[in-house]
Amino acid sequence: MGNPLDSVINALAPQWGARRAGARQILSAYEAAKPSRTQKAKGSTLSGDLTAQIGGRSLREQARWLDENHDLVTGIFDRLEERVVGADGMGIEPIPLDTNGQRLRELSKAIKAEWAAWSLRPETTGEMTRPEMERLVVRSWLRDGEVLAQELRGRVPLYDHLTDVPYALECLEADYLPLHFNDPAQKIAAGIERNAWRRVKAYHVYKQHPGSLTNFAMATKRVPADSMIHLAHRKRLQQSRGISILHAVLQRLADLKDYEESERVAARIAAAMTMYIKKGEPHDYAVNSGKTDQGAGAALPPGQRAFQIAPGMVFDGLMPGEDVGTIQSNRPSALLDGFRGAMIRAAAAGTRMGYSTANRDYNGTYSAQRQELIEAQLGYDLLQGQFRDQWSRRVYRSWLDMAVIIGRIQLPPNLDRRTLYNAFYLGPVMPWIDPGREADAWEQLVAAGFADESEVARARGRNPQELKQSREDEIAENREKGLVFSSDAYHEFYGGKNGADPNGNPAGNGDSARARNRQLRQPADGQGGNRD
Known part of the structure; x- marks a missing residue:
């Protein structure tokens, strides 16, 4: 019914x-x-934009507080900096090609030289190098959920560029972009102005940090989208503002901090031995106004007694009917380490971290450590790719445009202009747990043709061209000084002595060295090449 x-x-x-x-x-x-x-x-029925507007500020402030006060969170962000950009920042290896598809090495060298000079003072304050700036940008991006940078190109009123290439970045924390600046008539939501297709047209940012003591007016300015970099950690489609990477583990981390503090306090209390005197009958609690501190002779307030304790002493100062006891404590708890490890494992899973990295616990077999390292590296690679796509590529191309416009970099006539921006972006790579095994594996892959030498160099975080140039200079210097090492395969091939080739040419001659390299590559008697 x-x-x-x-x-x-x-x-x-x-x-x-x-x-x-x-x-x-x-x-x-x-x-x-x-x-x-x-x-x-x-x-949850709210849109991504509204969710970020309602909770974004609170999440950001909580994450900052933990970064400032919780050693575990500080370590997490330190390691994320190391694994996303590293000590040297995001490396750039230009690969421009000519119209025949061949690499223009001289142009690559010129670009790298100018890029290195600009990297010394890339931002408006002149206080940070590019690697330092990128590490702080990554930390702000992941901790606060987003970070911004205004691009200053060419002549800018009231600003003098600090580098030969007139291009600089004004790095801004997420607070500069107001979360609650909405104007439906102008299609502005959370400080971001969009068109009917949700394409960003401009950013409305504060002229000063809203947390500054001097920012009373809270005035904003409109910055066109093509002059602003917005690096955001988004979790939903059509979400304009970023969310802290700690958003799902903030409560767990805060509770863990409070629990550890409670255990530390309890352990301190337990470390201070506390004794009590048990009296048998109610009349035993009469005030003993004339008692003194035994052994000290100092008068005590009425009803109080004190005893000096020393190793091996015999105590015989109890009154009739009294007994001495101690307050026992089981702190720190024997379950602390296991509970803390479980909480950190869950927190690491929510932040793309490896448990061993977050907890600094590296116990385990080679296989287990490598498996965890590989899985954690996937998360680092994802963040590294996002930083490369949203930040590094745009910064490099904008800088290169300005360097070409003002003539700091001369383009050869045979350049294929479509390849001017071609580049490898080299971030930190997965470290080798067992260098011997890793080296043997790479050697086999190169010998079998499944990998090349450049790939091996990049897997170790090296620029292949710089590595080859360094090796060429090193070998040439060794031959000039008559030094022979196992890394110099030429001597093993020819059996030469004192750096002289079979024709008697000195090894230090650059032209003869290149001729010998060509000789090694030439076919012999119509057969295949001499290379193994």
Whole structure:
């Protein structure tokens, strides 16, 4: 028999009745959708933009507080800096090509030289080098959820460029972009102005940090989208503002900090031995006004007694009916280490970190450590790729445009202009746990043709061209001085002595060295090449 209420609703409002029936079917089809005594069936119906606007500021402030006060969180962000950009920042290896598809090495060298000079003072204050700036940008991006940088190109009123290439970055924390600046008439939401297709047109940012004591007016300025870099950690489609990478583990980390502090305090209390005197009868509690501190001779307030304790002493100062006891404590708890490790493991899973890295616990077999390192590296690579795509590539191309415009970099006539921006972006790579095994594996891959020498160099965080140039200079210097090492395969091939080749040419001659290299590559007697 049907529900009388449903019959009334179906007669008066058929569409409403249909929706009620559909919802009822869903609840019956999916058990998890049914609220129960143990299942609260919580849900979120807000858009990504509104969710970020409501909770973004609180999450950002909590993450900053933990970064400032919790050693574990500080270590997490330190390691994320190291694994995303590293000590040397994001490396750039230009690869421009000519119209025949050959690499223009001289142009690459010129670009790298100018890039290195600009990297010394890339931002407006002149206080940071590019690697230092990038590490702080990564930390702000992941901790606060987002970071911004205004690009200053060419002549800018009231600003003097600090480098030969007139291009600089004004790095801004997420606070500069107001979360609650909304103007539907201008299509502005959370400080970001968009068109009808949600393409960003401009950013409305504060002229000064809103937390500054001098920012009373809270005035904003409009910065076009092509002059602003917005690096955001988004979790949903059509989400304009970023969310801290700690958003899902903030409560766990805060609770863990409080729990550790409680255990530390309890351990300190337990370390201070506390004694008590137990008296048998009520009349034993009479005030002993004339008692003195035994052994000290100093008078005590009425009703108080004190005893000096020394190793090996014999105590015989109890009154009739009294007994001495100590307050026992089991702190720190024996379960502390296991509980803390479980909490850190869960926190690491929510921040793309490895447990061993977050907890600084590296116990385990080679296989287990390598498996964890590989899985953690996937998360680092994802963050590294996002930083490269949203920040490094845009900065490099904008800088290169300005360097070409002002003539700091001369483009050869045979350049294929489509390849001017070609470059490898080299970030930190996965470290080798067992260098011997890793080196043997790479050597086999190169010998079998499944990898090349450049790939091996990049896997170790080296620039292949710089590595080859360094090796060429090193070998030439060794031959000039008559030094022979196992890394110089030329001597093993020729069996030469004192750096002289079979024709008697000195090894230090650069032209003869290149001639010998060509000789090694030439086919012999119409057969295949001499290379192994």
